[in-house]
Amino acid sequence: MLQSSERKAIDIVSAIYVKISHIRIEPMTQRLPPLNPLRAFEATARNRSLTKAAKELCVTHGAISHQIKALEASLKVKLFNRAGQRLTLTEHGADLLPSVTSAFAEIAAATVRMTRPAKSGSLSITCV
Helix, strand or coil, X not given: CCCHHHHHHHHHHHHHHHHHHCCCCCCCCXXXXXXXXXXXXXXXXXXXXXXXXXXXXXXXXXXXXXXHHHHHHHHXXXXXXXXXXXXXXXXXXXHHHHHHHHHHHHHHHHHHHHHXXXXXXXXXXXXX
């Protein structure tokens, strides 16, 4: 049985796809966009810089650019306006960013909950 936080994460990821396709679908009946390009998109949009996103994700500037182009091709929409060094979100990018950010935050929170020590147990303290 899924916990409410796990169900919420699945719902958020499903909602991302619904927003992108602008049609109503059942969860997980359609393929989701690739994860690495979504990570590159989120880091680039948050940092407003390909270089800062590359540094954050420990990859090259070219790799980030390639991942974003792959995501744009997968979604069939433009996510960024590029003018020289200036990078701004398109309407599609601005619409996608909050959902992707929220989904990654939920995944991170679930991971932390799974890896932290158990709350139950006993502690014995002896004074000498």
